[in-house]
Each structure stands twice: as C-alpha cells, then as structure tokens.
Amino acid sequence: MEKIENSDFKQIGNKLLSWYKENARDLPFRQTKNPYKIWICEIVFQQTRINQGLNHYNNFIKRFPDVKTLAESLEDEVLLYWKGLGYYSRAINIHKAAQQIMNDYHGAFPHEYDEILKLKGVGKYTAAAVSSICFDGKIPAVDGNFYRVLSRIFADDFDISNSRAFIYFSELAHLILPENVGDFNQAMMDLGSEICKPKNPLCHECPLNKNCLAFSLNKVSEFPVKTKKVKANDLDLKYYFVHRNGEFLIQQRKDDFIWKKLFEFPPEISEELIPFIKSVKTVNHKLTHKNLSIEIFNVEVDSEEVWKDFIAKNDFIVTNVEDSHEKSFPKPLENYIENYHTAYRIL
DNA sequence: AACACGGGGAA
DNA sequence: TTCCCAGTGTT
Numbered sequence: 001m002e003k004i005e006n007s008d009f010k011q012i013g014n015k016l017l018s019w020y021k022e023n024a025r026d027l028p029f030r031q032t033k034n035p036y037k038i039w040i041c042e043i044v045f046q047q048t049r050i051n052q053g054l055n056h057y058n059n060f061i062k063r064f065p066d067v068k069t070l071a072e073s074l075e076d077e078v079l080l081y082w083k084g085l086g087y088y089s090r091a092i093n094i095h096k097a098a099q100q101i102m103n104d105y106h107g108a109f110p111h112e113y114d115e116i117l118k119l120k121g122v123g124k125y126t127a128a129a130v131s132s133i134c135f136d137g138k139i140p141a142v143d144g145n146f147y148r149v150l151s152r153i154f155a156d157d158f159d160i161s162n163s164r165a166f167i168y169f170s171e172l173a174h175l176i177l178p179e180n181v182g183d184f185n186q187a188m189m190d191l192g193s194e195i196c197k198p199k200n201p202l203c204h205e206c207p208l209n210k211n212c213l214a215f216s217l218n219k220v221s222e223f224p225v226k227t228k229k230v231k232a233n234d235l236d237l238k239y240y241f242v243h244r245n246g247e248f249l250i251q252q253r254k255d256d257f258i259w260k261k262l263f264e265f266p267p268e269i270s271e272e273l274i275p276f277i278k279s280v281k282t283v284n285h286k287l288t289h290k291n292l293s294i295e296i297f298n299v300e301v302d303s304e305e306v307w308k309d310f311i312a313k314n315d316f317i318v319t320n321v322e323d324s325h326e327k328s329f330p331k332p333l334e335n336y337i338e339n340y341h342t343a344y345r346i347l
Numbered sequence: 348a349a350c351a352c353g354g355g356g357a358a
Numbered sequence: 359t360t361c362c363c364a365g366t367g368t369t
Contacts, residue, residue, distance in 0.1 A: 045364040052355055052363085086353025089367075123366045143364055163348055166365095189364055198362065199358060228349090230361095258352065287353055288362085331354070 012153065012211045013178035019207035020187030023194070025050075028058060030186070035109035035134040036067050039119075042126045043090050050193070056085050067107055071098035076327070079261055083328040088260045093121025111135045124166060133182040140173035141185040142166055145192025151224035152196060155213035161228030230289060237294045239265040241336065242273065242310070244301040248340075249316040250324070258290070259330045266316055269299065273310060276301045285332040294332055 024030065027050065029041040040060060044053045060081050064070040070078070075095050082091035097119040101109060110116050112135075117127040124142075131137030140146065147160040150172045158168050178184050195206045203215050214220045242249045242265070250263045278298045285292040301307040311318060319327070321341040329337065 042364060047352090047363055047365060048354080049356070049363055084354075086355090087365085089352070090365090093366085121366065125365055129364070141364075144362075145364075186364090193363090197357095226361095230350095260352085285354095289351070289353090 008211060009175045010178075012176040012208060013184055015207050015211070016176075016187045016191060017178055017180060017183055020183060020190060023190065024186070025190050025194070028054075028061075033134045035130055037061060038130050038133050039109070039122070039126070040064075040094070042129050043094050043121060044085070046090065046126075047087060048085065053085060056081065067098050067101050067109065070095065071102045075261065079328040080326065083334075084331060088262060088328075089255070090121055092255060092261060096120040097122065109134075113137050113139055129185055132185050136182065138177070138181050140170055140177060140181065141188075142170050142173060143189070145188050145196070146173055147224050148198065149188055149192050149196045149208075152201075152214040152220055153208060153212050155217060155219060155223065157223070157225045159227050160224045161226050232287075232289055232291050235290045235292050237267070237292060238297075239267060239294065239333070240269045240273070240277075240297045240299050241265050241340070242269065242299040242301060242316075243340075244304070244307045247318050247320050248324075249311070249314075250319055250327070251316050258287075261328075263317075263324075263327045263329050264333060265296070266314075269297075270310065270313070272306055273299055273301065276303075276306070281336075283332050283336065292332065296336055 029037050032038070041057055044057045044060065063081055064073060064078070073095070075092065078095045079088065079091050082088060085091075100119055101107060104118075105115075109130075110119075111131075113127050113131040116122055116130050117124065122130075126141075128137065128139040129141035131139055132141060146169050147165060150156065150169050151158065151160065153176075154172060156172065158165060160169075162168075191206070191208075195202045201220060203209050203212070203220060206212065206215070209215050212220070214223050249266055251266065253259050253262050253264055255261050276299050278300050280295055280297045283292075283294040283296060285294060301310070321337060324337055
C-alpha cells in the first residue's frame with residue numbers, strides 16, 4: 001500500500017464514477033430508485049449471476065409490483081416465482097418482510113439503514129445497497145465484488161473467508177468513497193462483473209489500473225486471498241413416484257433443510273404398494289455443497305382400490321403434470337416430472 | 348466463528 | 359472438476 005499516496009485515494013472513487021457513467025450495464029432496475037424494486041433485485045441477485053436471475057426478477061416484479069401485493073399473496077405463489085433460483089429461504093423471507101413493512105411501517109419502505117436491516121432476509125449488504133441507492137445513505141454495499149476489487153487495488157492479502165472481511169473491506173471502501181455512494185456501489189458491481197473479473201480480468205481496459213497496486217506489481221491473480229475451502233458432502237435421497245392415470249402424489253417439505261417449502265414425492269411408501277414398483281431411476285444432481293444421488297422408484301398403481309386406499313391413509317396431495325406447474329419443485333424432481341410427461345404423452 | 352443453503356456459467 | 363456469483367440466518 002506504500003506505493004499509493006493518500007491523496008490518490010479520493011480520486012479512485014471518482015474515476016470509478018466517471019467510468020460508470022459511460023459503461024453502466026443496462027439493467028431493468030437501473031432506471032429506478034423505487035426501494036421495493038431495488039430491494040427485490042438485491043435479494044434475487046444474492047449469490048446469483050445477472051443472466052441467471054433476470055427473468056425471475058422481471059416475472060416477480062410483474063406479478064408482485066409492490067409491497068402490498070406481495071404481502072397479501074400466498075407464500076406458495078411467491079415460492080412458485082422463485083422456482084429454479086435456489087436459496088429458497090430468500091423467497092420465504094421476502095414474503096415475511098413485505099408483511100413486516102405493511103405491519104410495522106404502514107406499507108412505506110423504511111428509509112433508515114438500521115430500520116431496513118430489521119427486515120427478514122436483509123443483511124448488512126442489502127441494507128447498505130437499498131439505503132445508498134434509494135435514500136442517499138453513505139454506506140458501502142460490500143459484496144464479493146468489493147472484496148475482489150479492493151484487495152487488488154491495495155494488493156491486500158486479508159483473507160476474504162475471514163468473518164471480519166466485511167468490516168475490514170468496509171473500512172477500505174471508505175478510503176475511496178465518493179459523494180454519490182449509490183452510484184459508487186453499483187459501479188463496483190459493474191466493474192467487478194465486467195472488468196475486474198475473478199478469472200482473466202481485463203486490466204488493460206480498467207479505469208483504475210493506474211491506481212491498482214496489484215496490477216503495478218503484476219500480481220493481480222494473487223488477489224483476493226481466500227483460504228477457506230468448501231467441502232461437498234454426499235447426500236442420498238429416496239423418492240417414490242406413485243402414479244395412476246396421469247396423477248401422482250406429492251407433499252410439501254419443511255423449512256428446516258434443503259429446498260425449504262418446496263414440493264417433493266413421497267420419501268417412503270407402505271407395504272401394499274411395493275408390488276407396484278415398476279422400475280427405479282437414479283438421478284445425480286450436483287449442488288454447491290452437496291453431491292445428491294436421488295433414487296426415484298416408479299410406482300404405477302394398477303389397482304384403483306389400492307390407489308384410493310393409499311391416498312385415504314396418507315396426507316399426500318394428488319396432482320398431475322399440468323397442475324404441478326403451479327407448484328415449486330426442486331430442479332431434479334421438476335426434470336423427472338417433465339420426462340414423465342413426455343413418456344406419458346407417447347402412451 | 349463456522350456452517351448451511353441452489354443453481355448455473357465460465358475456465 | 360473447481361470456482362464463484364448484487365449474502366443471510368442459524369448454531
């Protein structure tokens with residue numbers, strides 16, 4: 001850090017703003033300071049690439065255009081609009097937070113950082129982003145982009161997997177913070193996404209390369225430093241696809257494990273259904289922290305009597321392919337249903 | 348402080 | 359394969 005004079009720090013933020021003015025990405029939530037829309041987009045794009053979440057964001061805003069609409073909707077429909085996005089507690093929390101805003105703030109989105117922070121699913125990053133973008137709050141919205149950009153500018157080897165990284169890089173951000181923090185925060189996202197990328201950063205196009213210590217040392221690839229390794233565990237699941245005449249059985253998951261509140265097939269069946277097992281298919285599904293192996297037993301119940309008896313004795317929901325589109329399933333189960341649909345149409 | 352939580356895209 | 363993305367909640 002000794003190679004950069006203190007007087008240079010302030011101009012870095014302003015140079016970034018100048019670059020952003022010309023190179024900002026054209027995104028649907030860039031033309032607004034509506035706190036509802038900014039809040040939703042911040043939640044949608046947590047740990048999610050823009051291209052991956054863009055359709056979800058647009059569909060979500062179209063169906064739930066304001067806090068009141070969202071608060072008065074059913075949780076299952078909110079989850080339906082979240083289908084395929086992952087991290088489903090975000091959808092559950094976003095729904096609860098909308099009701100919080102209706103109940104605790106009379107439907108008016110809170111302006112203060114400390115109040116925004118009280119909303120379910122809103123942490124320090126999101127509170128800072130909404131506060132700065134919508135209400136001129138002077139708080140850096142420190143995310144993965146901040147870690148990467150700042151660690152390179154200052155050639156700082158502070159471990160970003162350390163719990164104190166957020167505090168550490170917040171203080172670093174304050175060194176270069178310009179007046180317009182809202183634009184600054186968004187500019188850091190665009191720079192981190194388009195220029196200062198994790199792999200193969202475009203340093204020759206970077207507006208800050210003259211201020212970047214890592215670049216001047218030719219050590220950009222050494223930053224950020226991250227020591228913590230995420231281990232993927234194996235998880236074996238077993239499901240029974242119990243069906244008859246195009247109908248099949250499902251139930252809703254709890255909110256205490258993966259796929260919170262999503263729908264799934266029965267994880268077990270009683271003795272009388274075992275003779276109807278026709279085949280079994282193993283589906284491998286890779287998640288960030290888990291390697292799933294899902295055994296799905298195809299149980300075609302030829303007997304109407306057994307079918308009705310089993311339904312009467314259990315709490316399972318009877319559905320079909322068409323109706324199941326109104327429910328949110330984990331990705332591998334959704335794929336299975338689609339394959340079943342294709343096969344069933346051929347029959 | 349450490350861990351759990353989805354899914355997809357890039358290298 | 360491995361990494362990582364506009365992070366937060368729980369223990």
